[in-house]
Amino acid sequence: MIRAEIKITLKEGVLDPQGVTLKRSLDTLGYHSIAEVRFGKLVQLRIQGTQPEEAAPMVERICQQVLANPVIETYSYQLGVDRDE
Amino acid sequence: MKASSIKFGIVTFPGSNCDYDCYRAVIDGLGCRADYIWHRTKKLEGYDCLILPGGFSYGDYLRTGAIARFSPVMESVAEFAAGGGLVLGICNGFQILLESGLLPGAMLVNRSLRFVCRFVHLRVDNDALPFTSGIKRGRTLRIPVAHKEGNYYTDAATLARLNSNRQVVFRYSSPEGEITSESNPNGSLENIAGICNAAGNVLGMMPHPERAVEKILGSDDGLQIFMAIRRYLASR
Numbered sequence: 281m282i283r284a285e286i287k288i289t290l291k292e293g294v295l296d297p298q299g300v301t302l303k304r305s306l307d308t309l310g311y312h313s314i315a316e317v318r319f320g321k322l323v324q325l326r327i328q329g330t331q332p333e334e335a336a337p338m339v340e341r342i343c344q345q346v347l348a349n350p351v352i353e354t355y356s357y358q359l360g361v362d363r364d365e
Numbered sequence: 366m367k368a369s370s371i372k373f374g375i376v377t378f379p380g381s382n383c384d385y386d387c388y389r390a391v392i393d394g395l396g397c398r399a400d401y402i403w404h405r406t407k408k409l410e411g412y413d414c415l416i417l418p419g420g421f422s423y424g425d426y427l428r429t430g431a432i433a434r435f436s437p438v439m440e441s442v443a444e445f446a447a448g449g450g451l452v453l454g455i456c457n458g459f460q461i462l463l464e465s466g467l468l469p470g471a472m473l474v475n476r477s478l479r480f481v482c483r484f485v486h487l488r489v490d491n492d493a494l495p496f497t498s499g500i501k502r503g504r505t506l507r508i509p510v511a512h513k514e515g516n517y518y519t520d521a522a523t524l525a526r527l528n529s530n531r532q533v534v535f536r537y538s539s540p541e542g543e544i545t546s547e548s549n550p551n552g553s554l555e556n557i558a559g560i561c562n563a564a565g566n567v568l569g570m571m572p573h574p575e576r577a578v579e580k581i582l583g584s585d586d587g588l589q590i591f592m593a594i595r596r597y598l599a600s601r
Contacts, residue, residue, distance in 0.1 A: 290473075294518060297476050297552070346435075349428055349464065351471035352518055 282327040282335045286357040288348050289320035323347055332359035366413075371397040371598045374412040376442065376458075378404045378433045383419035383455065386575040391416075394578045394588050395595045404436035413598045414451040415442060417458025419511070419573060429472055429514045430460035439465055451495055451594060452567045456512055459559070459569030468562055468569045469527070470519035475512070476552025482511040484583060485550050487558050487572055488538035491531045494561060495597035496568045496590055505542050506535075506586040508572040510550055510558075515571040517553035517560075527560055535559035535570055 290296050299317040306314045325342075327335045339357055348355040373391045377384045384401060391399040402409065409415070423432035433439070439461075446452045446467055454462040462468045475481055484507055492502040500506070519527070527533050535558040537549045549556045551571070559570030574587030 295473065295476070295516075295552070297474050297478050297516075301478055346431070347427070349431070349471050351463075351469075351520070352473060 281362040282329050282332050283360045283362050284325040284327060284335065284339045284357055285360075286323040286325070286339065286343060286347060286355060287320060288323065288343075288353050288355045289318060290352055291354050294352050326362065330361060332361060335359060366599050366601060368396050368595055368599060369398070371395075371413050371595060372411055373397060373399040374402045374409060374415045375399055376402045376404065376415055376417050376438055378420070378422035378436060378461075380422040380424055381418050381420035381457070383573065383575060386573070387416050387418045387455070390575040390578045390588070390591050395591050397595060402438060404433070404438045406438050407441055409438070409441045409445055412445070412450070414453065414594055415445060417442070417452070417454040417461055418575070419456030419458060422457055422461065425457075425514075428464065429457060430462075430464040433457075433461045434465035443467060446562070446567050449564070449566050451598070453496065453594070454567075454569040455573055455575065456510075456515075456571055459571055460514065462567065462569045467567050468560055469523045470517055470560070472514045473516040473518050473552075474514050475516050475550070480511075480513040481515070481550045482509070483550070484509045485558075485572060486538050486540050486542075486548060487535040488542045488544065489534070490536055491534045491561070493531075494534060494565045494568065494593075496561070496593055497534060498593050499596055500589050500593060503542055505538055505540055506574075506589060507540075507584045508574055508577045508587050509583075510572045511576075512551070512571055515551040515553060517551075517557045517571075519554065524554060528555075530563055532560050532563065533557055534561050534568060535572070
C-alpha cells in the first residue's frame with residue numbers, strides 16, 4: 281500500500297481564530313515565547329499500489345478538488361510505502 | 366406570471382434543517398408553489414427560483430458545504446444559475462455556493478469561536494436585484510443568524526471587485542444602518558452578510574430570512590426578501 285500524508289493549513293495572512301485563542305491560553309500558562317499558533321488538518325490516505333510517485337498526480341488532484349479550499353488554504357503532502365504489509 | 370403559478374425548488378441535502386422553514390415561507394408567506402428537491406436529483410425542470418437552505422449538510426465534514434457541492438444536483442443548480450435562474454443560498458446554502466464556486470470567497474470560523482444564534486440587523490446595500498427590489502437601499506432588516514462559520518473571507522482583489530460591482534448586498538449594521546464592529550456577529554470582512562454573483566441572479570446570505578416571516582417569530586423583515594423575489598418573477 282502507498283501511504284499519503286496530506287497537511288492542510290490556512291494561508292499566511294488568513295486569520296486563524298483557534299490559533300489566536302490557543303496562543304492567548306499558552307501565554308496565560310507562562311509560555312511567553314510563543315509568537316504564533318496556527319491550526320491545520322492532517323489527512324492520511326492508503327492507496328492501492330506500490331509506487332508512490334505514480335499516486336502523486338491523483339493525490340494532487342484530490343487536494344485541489346476536495347481537500348483544500350484554495351481561497352483560504354494551502355496543502356502539502358508526503359508519499360511513502362507501508363512497510364508493515 | 367401569477368403568484369400561484371410561481372414555483373420554488375428547495376434543494377435538500379442530508380443534514381439540511383431549514384428546508385421546511387423555507388417551504389412554509391414560500392407557501393404561506395408568498396402563496397407560491399414549492400417542491401423539495403432531493404440532492405440526488407439530476408434534472409431540474411419548471412422552477413423559477415431555487416433555494417439552498419441552511420443546516421449542516423454532510424455534518425459539515427471537511428469544511429462547511431465542501432461535500433454537498435459534489436452532490437449530483439449541484440451540476441444542475443450551476444446550469445440553472447448560468448441560464449439566469451434565481452438561486453438563493455441561506456447560511457449553509459451560502460457556504461455550499463461558495464464551495465461550488467458559484468459565489469467568490471470562503472467562510473472561516475467565527476472570530477469568537479462561538480456558534481452565534483441571535484437577531485442581527487442587515488443594511489441593504491444593493492436594491493437593484495431580484496432579491497431586494499422594492500426594499501429601499503440603506504434600509505435595515507432585522508433577521509436572525511445561526512452559525513459558527515460565517516466569517517466571510519476573500520482576497521483583496523476579489524473584495525475590491527465585489528465592492529465596485531455592488532455585489533455586497535447585505536452588511537451587518539446597527540439598527541440605524543451604521544457599519545460597526547459591534548454589529549458584526551462573526552468577524553466577516555467589511556461586515557459582509559450577503560453577496561451576489563456578477564450577474565445578480567445568485568445570492569448567498571448568512572442570516573435566515575425564512576426565520577423572520579411572521580411577527581410571532583420576532584420579525585417579519587425576512588419576508589421582504591421573499592416578496593422581492595415574487596415581485597420580480599411575477600413581473601416577467
